[in-house]
Amino acid sequence: MSLSPELLTLGQYFAGEFTNQQQALADPAWYVNLCLWHRPVPLFTHDSLTFYAEQANVHKRHQPYRPRLLRLRQTQSTPLSLQVEYYQFHDIDWVKGAGQNPDILTQLTPENVKPLSGCTLPLEVRSTESGELSFHTLNPTRQPCSFNYQGNEYQVFLGFVATAQNLQVYDKGINPQTGQALWGALMGPYRFSKTQDFTADLPIS
Known part of the structure; x- marks a missing residue:
């Protein structure tokens, strides 16, 4: 299956190192100054662009956290329809730090990850006023993604x-018991800007 222009555009938007420095400086009470890495990895290339993602406090870049895999995918029934699937790692410690050390990812195989059940979201493609594309995840039920890690x-x-x-x-x-939000985008989204571009690492010809 050839990758659609829409999927390729989203992959170009995604590939890179990002920071929310401007937001964190404007509202430090609610937003930590983060680095976010989206490293392309050559997995599921027949219908997807897949990224290793992790983040770190800008002042503690040596302590990255939340390693995960995002698979930006064309659906089999309708190639123009896109979705994002989230995966977790069997061994988080092995892969942690790959945002800054992508050589770790050269050993990555599908056996190192497993899909998170119920963590697949459809994507809506829109056109901006300037004619560029924008991509929005959809979650009609507003239900969180549930998964189990180490019991x-x-x-x-x-x-x-x-x-x-x-x-x-x-x-x-x-919080699974109360439904209360504990961390992350409690007061609205984190707003990241790209500081490094990794599009040259996308596994496309």
Whole structure:
């Protein structure tokens, strides 16, 4: 299956290192100054562009956290219809730090990850006033993603809006017992701007 122009555009928006420095300086009470890495990885290339993602406090770049895999995918039934699938790693410690050390990812195989059940979101493609594309995750039920790690249950609300200029991330952790948001985008999305471009690493010809 050839990749659609829409999927290729989203991949170009995604590939890079990002920061929300401007937002953090304007509202430090609610937004930590973060680095966010989206490193392209050559997995599921027949219908997808897949990214290793992790983040770190800008003052603690040596302590990255939330390693995960995002698979931006064309659906089999309708290639123009896009979705994002989230994956977790069997061994988080092995892959942690790959945002800054992408050589770790050369050993990555599908066996190192597993899809998060219920963590697939459709994507809506829109056109901006300038004629560029924007991509919006959809979650009609507003239900968080639930998964188990090392015997503990976790819930996270996932979502983003990607444009050529910025990436808005709505991820936030949810208390499974109370439904209360605990961390992340508690007061609205984190607003990231790209500081390094990794599009040259996309596994496309």
